Amino acid sequence: MKKAIVIGSGISGLSISAMLSDRYEVRILERSEKAGGLIKCDRIDGNLFHRVGGHVFNSKDQAVLDWFWKHFNRDEEFLKAIRNAKILLGGKLIGYPLENYLYQLPEHETRAIVEELIQMLVNEKDKTAHYDNFKDFLIGNFGENLYRLYFGPYNSKIWHTDIGKVPLEWLDGKLPMPQIKEVIISNIVKKEESNMVHASFYYPKVDGSQFIVDRLAKDQNIQLSFTVSNIAIDVNGLLSINNNQIFTDIIVYCGDVRQLHNIVKIDDAELKNALESVADLPSNGTSNVLCETDENDISWLYLPEDQFKAHRIIYTGNFSDTNNEGSNRKTCVVEFSGKQEQEIMLEELKKLPGNLKPLAFNYEPNSYIIQHKETRHKIVNLKQHLAKYNIYLLGRFAEWEYYNMDKAIEAAMDLNKKLSES
Ligand SMILES: Cc1cc2nc3c(=O)[nH]c(=O)nc-3n(C[C@H](O)[C@H](O)[C@H](O)COP(=O)(O)OP(=O)(O)OC[C@H]3O[C@@H](n4cnc5c(N)ncnc54)[C@H](O)[C@@H]3O)c2cc1C
Structure with a gap:
């Protein structure tokens, strides 16, 4: 051989x-x-710490799913969940994706957004479908108001770069391609589902993505x-x-x-x-803090507002109960863009919901490619x-x-x- x-x-x-x-x-x-790269996890006094993110699995590609499930018993070893993501705006939890939940925003924001979307719809015949960069794509598809409220601040925070310089091909196939008509109808009929890849996902019953690493590594010759x-x-x-x-x-x-x-x-x-x-x-790195939190039923909480340095809380403790084995509360991971000082993160945690108690920290210098x-x-x-x-x-x-x-x-x-x- x-x-x-x-x-x-x-x-x-x-x-x-x-x-x-x-x-x-x-x-x-x-x-x-230790094997696993970005998806490896640690146990901190019994609680599972996804050192980067909070990895969940799904795919739209049947060949990928077939290959993956050859290595795992889906029904015995994994849990399946529907994403329950929220966006914290003005102290209120708004549904995700935001464009489907405009009716949950303060009335003046809803009005401004809907008026702009209708105007865009009317002008659509003049619009060119091609966008050169990520920022123009977001404004072109969602309007200035949604960009100002969520898409601009959130994406600038997480990528930590000028998104006007990011070519659109980078995110090819990974972005929702909303039709304005559909956005408006979704808000009227209160349609929740989304066809994004992690709208529903699989998660190992025990040990999170470390379980995936351990199984795939089992028969390999790894030095x-x-x-x-x-x-x-x-x-x-x-x-x-x-x-x-x-x-x-x-x-x-x-x-x-x-x-x-x-x-x-x-x-x-x-x-x-x-x-x-x-x-x-x-590239861009991320700083993560494993925390104890009050109970909720959320999977991801997005934090676009400038008043928070963190950009996301991943409620990993809600993915599987076995992730909270060292605590009588739930656990979560708070994610910050780039390298953050511990003292600053500790101050920031106090501003976030859930009475967060930090348990462990990690900094990963390479998490997002640009x-x-x-x-x-x-x-x-x-x-x-x-x-x-x-x-x-x-x-x-x-x-x-x-x-x-x-x-x-x-x-x-x-x-x-x-x-x-x-
Ligand atoms: C915050 C965040 C959240 C995410 N959430 C999800 C999610 O929920 N679901 C999902 O599917 N994906 C998610 N991802 C994406 C996922 O993490 C990556 O796609 C995946 O981990 C990339 O794996 P990789 O093997 O390509 O790279 P890596 O995991 O980076 O592996 C590279 C490996 O190479 C080793 N290495 C490097 N150089 C050398 C060398 N010279 N000699 C020996 N070894 C070397 C490194 O130590 C490392 O172990 C997320 C990513 C991030 C950053």
Whole structure:
């Protein structure tokens, strides 16, 4: 059997390893002392801490679902929930997605929004359907009033970047494409459902996304605490890792593409240029606080207003009771954009609902990728150069794509197919 090295044991690395293992002798090399990447969780005095986000699973792609459920017993091992997300505006909880719950806003806001939407509807024949960037898309589809109230402040907070510079293709397929007529009708008939991917979701009964990691990692050959710092070609044309410590036929790299220019030592000027072209792509981190909270039935609470530094509370304790094993209250994760000082977060928690009591903190420097206009082109170009040497990119930070777990699995399936055909 040929040898494959997979760098990184996040959901991308674990998925592609499982897929390749019928044709390759696969080994995963993982820098951290624990597998899982962004989806790994810890127990803090019995309570489950999603160190980043609060990962739930679903997919719109039947092939992804089929692959995933081959590894798990859906009915025995997972809970299924309907998303109950809310937006905190003016001290009131408003339904999500906001455009379906305009009737819950103060009357003057509802009037301004509906009048603007009707005007947009009337002018629609003059409107061009194409938007260049995320901000224009949001204003063009939802109007200035909804942008001012929610879409502008929330998205600017979470992405921590000028969303007017974010190309729309970045979020292709991940955005709701509302029709104004539908928005107005939804508010009259009080339609709640949404066709977004996490409108309903699956969540492991025990251990959250760590359960997914542990199951997928079970039959894999993973070497933990192994940082790949050097990739070269040896005299026989084989790929060599960390100065001839490991030899392999192919490499699937699931780490941060920005670091590859320091790692790949292959004498090829075009490859070097391609590697350097992605060395300074921008990203954003998140600071998370695991907290105890008062009971509620919410899954996600969005916090667009400037008065709060946090942008979201994820009520992970509502996803499964086993997440609250160390507490007689419920638990949740409060998410802040970027790196925040602990003292500041402690002050901020006091402003939020639920009598929050902090239990643990985490800062993840790489959580959100930010694409610019030329980013996709640079990555495609780099992939072509790396493929000449049997090195492939896969995953959120390797491909610089705004992947959820399901999209990472889908990308692994595509790569597996490509490799099986070559
Ligand atoms: C706040 C937040 C909430 C989210 N919520 C959801 C959700 O609810 N549902 C969902 O489906 N998705 C969600 N996602 C997306 C999901 O987290 C990602 O799609 C997924 O975790 C990406 O996995 P990955 O394997 O591509 O990358 P990673 O998880 O980043 O894995 C990369 C791995 O490579 C290792 N590595 C890097 N460099 C090296 C090296 N040189 N040598 C050895 N090892 C190396 C790293 O240590 C890491 O373990 C969320 C993301 C965020 C940020």
